[in-house]
Amino acid sequence: MGRLIPVVLLAIAAVVFPLSVETIFLDVGIERQLGTVQKIFYFHVPLAWIMMLYGVVCGIAAAVQLRRQSRGAEAIAIAAGEMVIVAGLGVLITGPIWGHASWGKAWTWDARQISTGLLWLVFVAYVLVRRYGAAGSERLAAALAIFGAVDVPIIYYAVKIWKTTHPSNEVVVSLPPEMWAALWPALGALLATATALVAIRARQELCEMELDDAWVRAEDPSVGTKGETT
Amino acid sequence: MSEAVTPLELDGIGKRFGRLSVLRGVDLRVEAGEVVGLIGANGSGKTTLLNIAVGLLAPTEGERRLGGRRAPQVELADRMRIAFVTHTTQLYPRLTARENLRLFAELRAAAGDAAALPDPLLERLGLAHAADRMVGTFSRGMMQRLALARALQGRPQLLLLDEPFTALDRPGRERLAEVLVEERAAGLAVLLSSHDYDAVVAVTDRVVLLEGGRLGGEARRGEGPEAAGYRDRVAALGLLRPSAGVDGRAEEAARA
Amino acid sequence: MRLPRQAWLLAKNDLRQELRDLELLATAGFFTLVVLVMFGLSFASLGRKVQPLAIPGMLWLAVAFVGTLTLTRIFDREREADTLRALLTAPVERVAIYVSKAFVTLLVLLGCCLILVPGLVFMFPAAQVMAEQPLRTAALVVLGCTSYAAVGTVFAAGLATSSGKNVLLSVILYPLTSPALMWSLVATRALLERHPDLPTYLAQLAALDVLLVVLGGWLFESVLVGTARSATASGRARGRRR
Numbered sequence: 195m196g197r198l199i200p201v202v203l204l205a206i207a208a209v210v211f212p213l214s215v216e217t218i219f220l221d222v223g224i225e226r227q228l229g230t231v232q233k234i235f236y237f238h239v240p241l242a243w244i245m246m247l248y249g250v251v252c253g254i255a256a257a258v259q260l261r262r263q264s265r266g267a268e269a270i271a272i273a274a275g276e277m278v279i280v281a282g283l284g285v286l287i288t289g290p291i292w293g294h295a296s297w298g299k300a301w302t303w304d305a306r307q308i309s310t311g312l313l314w315l316v317f318v319a320y321v322l323v324r325r326y327g328a329a330g331s332e333r334l335a336a337a338l339a340i341f342g343a344v345d346v347p348i349i350y351y352a353v354k355i356w357k358t359t360h361p362s363n364e365v366v367v368s369l370p371p372e373m374w375a376a377l378w379p380a381l382g383a384l385l386a387t388a389t390a391l392v393a394i395r396a397r398q399e400l401c402e403m404e405l406d407d408a409w410v411r412a413e414d415p416s417v418g419t420k421g422e423t424t
Numbered sequence: 425m426s427e428a429v430t431p432l433e434l435d436g437i438g439k440r441f442g443r444l445s446v447l448r449g450v451d452l453r454v455e456a457g458e459v460v461g462l463i464g465a466n467g468s469g470k471t472t473l474l475n476i477a478v479g480l481l482a483p484t485e486g487e488r489r490l491g492g493r494r495a496p497q498v499e500l501a502d503r504m505r506i507a508f509v510t511h512t513t514q515l516y517p518r519l520t521a522r523e524n525l526r527l528f529a530e531l532r533a534a535a536g537d538a539a540a541l542p543d544p545l546l547e548r549l550g551l552a553h554a555a556d557r558m559v560g561t562f563s564r565g566m567m568q569r570l571a572l573a574r575a576l577q578g579r580p581q582l583l584l585l586d587e588p589f590t591a592l593d594r595p596g597r598e599r600l601a602e603v604l605v606e607e608r609a610a611g612l613a614v615l616l617s618s619h620d621y622d623a624v625v626a627v628t629d630r631v632v633l634l635e636g637g638r639l640g641g642e643a644r645r646g647e648g649p650e651a652a653g654y655r656d657r658v659a660a661l662g663l664l665r666p667s668a669g670v671d672g673r674a675e676e677a678a679r680a
Numbered sequence: 681m682r683l684p685r686q687a688w689l690l691a692k693n694d695l696r697q698e699l700r701d702l703e704l705l706a707t708a709g710f711f712t713l714v715v716l717v718m719f720g721l722s723f724a725s726l727g728r729k730v731q732p733l734a735i736p737g738m739l740w741l742a743v744a745f746v747g748t749l750t751l752t753r754i755f756d757r758e759r760e761a762d763t764l765r766a767l768l769t770a771p772v773e774r775v776a777i778y779v780s781k782a783f784v785t786l787l788v789l790l791g792c793c794l795i796l797v798p799g800l801v802f803m804f805p806a807a808q809v810m811a812e813q814p815l816r817t818a819a820l821v822v823l824g825c826t827s828y829a830a831v832g833t834v835f836a837a838g839l840a841t842s843s844g845k846n847v848l849l850s851v852i853l854y855p856l857t858s859p860a861l862m863w864s865l866v867a868t869r870a871l872l873e874r875h876p877d878l879p880t881y882l883a884q885l886a887a888l889d890v891l892l893v894v895l896g897g898w899l900f901e902s903v904l905v906g907t908a909r910s911a912t913a914s915g916r917a918r919g920r921r922r
Contacts, residue, residue, distance in 0.1 A: 260899070260902040260903075260906075261902070263906070312855060312858050312859070315854075315855035315858075316855045316856060318855075319851050319852050319855050319856070322848070322851055323848055323851070323852060326848065327842065327848060328842040329842065330841065330842045330906070331838070331839075331842050331848075333838070333902060333903050333906050334835065334838040334839065334842065334852075334903055336902075336903075337834060337835070337838065337899045337902070337903045338835070338852055338856065340895070340899060341831065341834075341856050341895065341899075342855075342856065344891075344895060345856065345858075345859045348859040348860075348862075348863075348888065349858065349859045349862060352859055352862035352863050352866060353862060355866050355881070
């Protein structure tokens with residue numbers, strides 16, 4: 195059952211994604227001001243939402259991990275934290291491309307850009323602590339993820355004020371309904387893929403923990419045959 | 425002190441750090457008025473076990489009971505009754521001996537429990553002359569005694585000692601043994617880890633051997649005539665060799 | 681009553697040790713001075729108009745640098761003789777440890793700001809506003825440093841209990857404290873530009889402080905000690921073994 199869900203999600207994504215690409219590039223008209231480059235919007239926005247979503251998921255899972263010592267929550271936190279980095283990388287690559295076309299500048303220190311960038315850094319720190327921290331640092335990493343999730347709205351709000359005290363050259367693109375219609379399938383496909391990847395990665399992490407269990411049991415002289423010979 | 429609750433019960437304790445399994449299925453009880461010695465080679469998990477008993481580490485599996493109650497976490501009320509002394513001594517080097525004691529006494533008082541006065545304790549552990557010296561200038565042995573004084577000032581029901589005899593000279597060891605015997609008579613439960621064969625034999629009622637993270641054997645002092653064979657039974661656990669004195673060497677020769 | 685009393689005792693203990701050798705204040709103060717001189721060398725030629733944009737950054741970057749140094753040192757002190765473990769096994773509220781360490785960190789940071797702020801005023805004409813509005817400046821500095829100390833104490837303590845690897849502190853702290861520092865930046869610029877919304881920003885910064893202190897206090901114990909797995913979980917684990 196648990197194994198099946200990612201497969202189903204990936205299958206759905208495999209069907210929906212080509213369809214959504216077709217819609218985006220062939221059915222929806224080319225935006226007048228920006229031209230073809232505007233198409234990147236259909237990938238950029240879903241990735242940004244996925245990044246925020248998994249940032250919050252990671253924070254919540256980490257809180258459960260701390261309170262309950264739950265392995266499942268720990269595995270989900272790790273997987274979600276890594277997904278934030280992957281999706282964030284996508285956001286940080288597509289964003290400046292789009293920005294370059296629409297604003298003439300790849301990076302304008304806009305509120306969303308800074309908050310995305312900082313959030314990404316927080317989760318890179320999370321993965322670094324998990325990888326390189328000493329024994330017991332999984333709790334430290336969990337606290338880091340919780341602070342990170344809480345940071346998301348704070349950063350966003352702070353940067354917004356920072357910018358409003360200063361005129362900004364933000365271009366707000368108002369979307370015609372057909373563009374929204376094309377956005378949903380793309381979001382669905384990417385979200386399904388991301389969720390499947392997180393599920394697979396979490397399962398992998400759980401397997402690793404089980405493997406550690408098995409390793410410990412195999413080394414245990416009272417259980418294995420190794421002990422009887424000594 | 426007369427209540428018959430068991431100060432410390434560890435039931436099936438296991439501790440792992442990833443693939444490293446430090447403790448497996450350790451069952452250990454320490455009764456009131458009992459001094460239990462924990463022996464084992466370096467890396468056998470003695471310190472980890474003491475850290476779990478005192479609540480600095482959470483066990484991966486198994487249950488910890490303090491004073492008869494399950495203690496998934498060692499709460500503040502539990503910490504009132506437990507004292508922990510390690511070979512790192514955990515004293516502030518920039519404070520004097522008396523200030524070190526007073527800080528912890530005041531912290532305890534703020535938690536609603538009066539602590540013993542520092543001076544009689546310093547006297548009892550032979551530190552009265554150094555009460556106003558900075559702890560940073562103390563020898564290891566003096567620090568160890570001061571750490572013990574701090575542990576005793578809260579009148580604990582359970583005392584955990586991690587290698588208390590290292591760095592103590594012979595008189596220091598004897599004094600520590602005396603103090604332990606007195607406190608045992610008053611109902612204190614003690615769990616101590618040590619490498620020192622003579623000291624362990626002298627002060628403990630029971631010795632358990634920790635081997636590769638699990639209990640590998642036990643020796644009891646026993647009553648009356650049995651008590652005489654305690655030395656041999658401890659030696660028979662196989663880890664600690666009688667080290668000091670002609671006595672010890674003779675015993676070893678006899679065994680060989 | 682127990683929590684504030686224990687926090688005060690612990691803070692007093694730290695301060696007493698500090699007064700004996702002034703190590704924290706001397707090193708942090710000197711470091712502040714060095715950073716200030718470096719800022720002066722790099723930015724002395726900035727025009728009067730752009731100064732209000734650069735000064736907030738200098739102020740809070742310096743606080744971030746000094747903060748890391750201070751936090752590392754404060755917990756190194758507890759680590760040298762392993763006294764942090766003594767506090768953790770004593771009948772002391774863990775939150776009291778958190779509060780006292782955050783408080784001492786705050787005091788050291790404020791001490792550094794006593795060098796930093798006058799230094800900036802001296803070097804940059806645009807910073808003169810800070811001298812003209814000392815109360816608002818003080819409120820800003822206290823609130824900004826509090827948010828930094830609130831986050832930093834949790835992670836410095838967590839790293840002090842695990843073995844080694846203090847390098848991770850800056851890896852963790854700079855991204856995590858950035859929102860708090862962002863707020864401080866916003867408020868500082870409002871101060872320099874005599875923006876009418878400054879009191880609002882300060883109030884928001886205060887609210888952020890409360891949030892961070894509560895979150896830090898809530899997480900502190902779990903980070904340092906951790907809890908045992910729930911009985912059912914360990915029961916299941918053992919059941920599987922057999």
